Amino acid sequence: MLFKEVIHAIRPHLMKDAEVPSFMRNLIQMLCDIPEDEWYTKRDPSSEESYKDGSLRKFYTSKPTKKLAGKMLSRLTRDNFIESIHDPNRSDIVLDGLAEDITPFAEGVTKDNVGEKLFDLLKRGLEELIDPSLENTRREQEARYKSAQLKGQYGSGLLDDCSNTCSMPGCSHHLQKFADDGRSTPDYEVLIINEKKTPSFSNICAVCHDCFEQYILKHTAHERKELETAKELQIEARKARSTISDVNIDKGIRMVVESLINLKPNTLTSLNYEPTFIANKIDENENIFLAETVKNNVTKYFFYINQIMQNLSRQKQYSDELVRVEIKTICQRLEDKGLSQTAIYESISKQIHRITKQNMIYCDIVVCYFIQSCEVFHDFTK
Numbered sequence: 001m002l003f004k005e006v007i008h009a010i011r012p013h014l015m016k017d018a019e020v021p022s023f024m025r026n027l028i029q030m031l032c033d034i035p036e037d038e039w040y041t042k043r044d045p046s047s048e049e050s051y052k053d054g055s056l057r058k059f060y061t062s063k064p065t066k067k068l069a070g071k072m073l074s075r076l077t078r079d080n081f082i083e084s085i086h087d088p089n090r091s092d093i094v095l096d097g098l099a100e101d102i103t104p105f106a107e108g109v110t111k112d113n114v115g116e117k118l119f120d121l122l123k124r125g126l127e128e129l130i131d132p133s134l135e136n137t138r139r140e141q142e143a144r145y146k147s148a149q150l151k152g153q154y155g156s157g158l159l160d161d162c163s164n165t166c167s168m169p170g171c172s173h174h175l176q177k178f179a180d181d182g183r184s185t186p187d188y189e190v191l192i193i194n195e196k197k198t199p200s201f202s203n204i205c206a207v208c209h210d211c212f213e214q215y216i217l218k219h220t221a222h223e224r225k226e227l228e229t230a231k232e233l234q235i236e237a238r239k240a241r242s243t244i245s246d247v248n249i250d251k252g253i254r255m256v257v258e259s260l261i262n263l264k265p266n267t268l269t270s271l272n273y274e275p276t277f278i279a280n281k282i283d284e285n286e287n288i289f290l291a292e293t294v295k296n297n298v299t300k301y302f303f304y305i306n307q308i309m310q311n312l313s314r315q316k317q318y319s320d321e322l323v324r325v326e327i328k329t330i331c332q333r334l335e336d337k338g339l340s341q342t343a344i345y346e347s348i349s350k351q352i353h354r355i356t357k358q359n360m361i362y363c364d365i366v367v368c369y370f371i372q373s374c375e376v377f378h379d380f381t382k
């Protein structure tokens, strides 16, 4: 609520030591010329003084009544308010502080115009108390304005982080518009995940227009948490990309992946024992899905891939040793960055995908091979 947010922001500057009731009484008197007796809706017969103070406190912690807001709007005293703010006894330091603290709510506030700006803000705040739909419109406008600004600063990186797909969990909207002639244009908004924090890189993400609007108007703490988690994963993946972007995997790896694509099922010989290494390298209590995936792929494809690699090496089409060193280096770097095992697995798989341009499903199988053959992950039981 604008009115409440603004009066909470200005109180430390205007009447620092005064109790809330005196602050509110003073503020209302600056804003309008309605006699105090008309401010309150009903009287408490026991003690008029404590009743009035109680009401003023409520106006501060919650909001003035709709009735009072309406009356105030019809009898605002703009000049009086601005004069009181720019009272000759008020120091420049106070005016500067005041200007700084209402900057989040209005543009271009300086110590010279802070009286006017503040009056306009409070007036808008009162209008919103009477017609709450105005508040939604304002919040949407503000969010769009900030989105446009943030696009300029972070836009393309954010789109890259979410692979051009809305960052909101549960939404799969594409964030580009395609024209018939093959041209594409970005089509998205930048959303501030936690409004109470600064809109820095870790607190913003790219989303589609629908999710943007819905989130701006209303979201639960749970929804915010979910979006925060999605953002954390994006940051982790970005970290992984930048960590390994300069380590190349020899392009011979393509031959290995391609041989998987041409694999005939009847040529497979499965391992006839549990791949024991895996149990020591992936903690099943923490990563059950990863452990199972690796176990299955290793059991099915380890022998086959091993054979392919040996054959290709003999034919000098694949430098076995080199690739192992490269994969090991990548894994080590990602581990040094503190990435989770799942993130490391995915990053290496994606790196293989970038080289081979083949489906991720084959790249995953190759990563599983390297886990079993010890290039990826180390024994955590030792």
Ligand SMILES: [Zn+2]
Pocket: 166, 167, 168, 171, 172, 173, 207, 208, 209, 210, 211, 212
């Ligand atoms: Zn969406």
